[in-house]
Amino acid sequence: MRTVDPAKHQARRRHILNAATGLFAAKGYERTTTAEICRAAGISAGNLFHYFPNKRAIFVAVLGEEDPDRAERLARAREADDPLPALMDLVDYLAAPAVEPVVPALVMEAMVQAYRDPELEALLSRGNADEHAAIAALLTRAAASGRIDPGLDPDSTATWIMALIASVFTSAATSPGFDPAEELPTLRLILTRFLEARPRGS
Template sequence: MRTVDPAKHAARRGQILDAAAGVFAVKGFEAATVAEICRAAGVGSGTLFHYFPDKATVFRAIFQEDHERILAELAALDDTDPVAGFWAIVDLLARDAAEPAAGGLVIALLGRLPMDPRLATVLVAAEEAVLARLTGFLTRLQKEGGVDPDLPAEHAARWVSSIIDGLYLRCGDPGFDAERELRTLRTVLTRFLFR
């Protein structure tokens, strides 16, 4: 019996997902074909179907892996400094806005969500974890006097998340400058929350 090398398996899977993300970003979910994903990944259809049973699973896996990475990084955050923790979450959530495929993937995601309840479940689970961590840091910052205490922490956390989501809705715009927009994001959040 042939054994599977876990590192090679993970690398090949990642190669397929990276290529698929690029194809979906350009073509959208519906117009993207398995053949195009295979060509972009440099694999045959048999290899792709060894890892993923269908195109929808490939698409879902792109976001599943991203959210698993986010959840792992959220869990590893240092809780000793709530200001640093808050900004670490903001940076974590916003850093992919500089990726060239981000704008197209967001559009593909928005088009696919109504047809894929499992995809929605992945996104909701990740969002709940993010909101819980943001709420925790904001609650501590309110107690320490650094954040407006009149704004409920959970409500503020939802606004922070929504503002970052808005950044992703714009990242595919012509002339989008990720560095400038990430600086603006920090300015907006500072003025919104901090005293």
């Protein structure tokens, strides 16, 4: 019996996902065919289905692959000595993928498909929940230490911060003149001024 080389298997799988990612971002999920993915990856249909049973499985795998450092980054942020710089660093980290050419369009497509697919929506929500929890924890600590306005509700404020980060991706996908790299400093400035501690009675 022929044995499977795990490293080669993973490399071929990654190659297929890379090819599919560009197509999903450029054409959307619905208009991308498995035949196009095969051509882009330079493989036969039979070879493709050896790795993925269908197009949906490929799309889910594309969206489900996480930065291997993500969990560590979230944990490190939550444990930082000074929560406010850690919060801003975390915002930078979460918004940074928006500068990559295919990511904003892929995020938009994920949002569309998640609306139609409860399983996909649940997959994306798990990641968002981890990020939301890390941001809320940092806000709680920053408020307790007087670094930000203590009147801000951590959970609600974390939701708004997540929405602002998401808007970087949607703007990059829908507005040709929007340059995420140029706008990220503005995002930091908006958050800094929104969060800053206010004198009592103001």
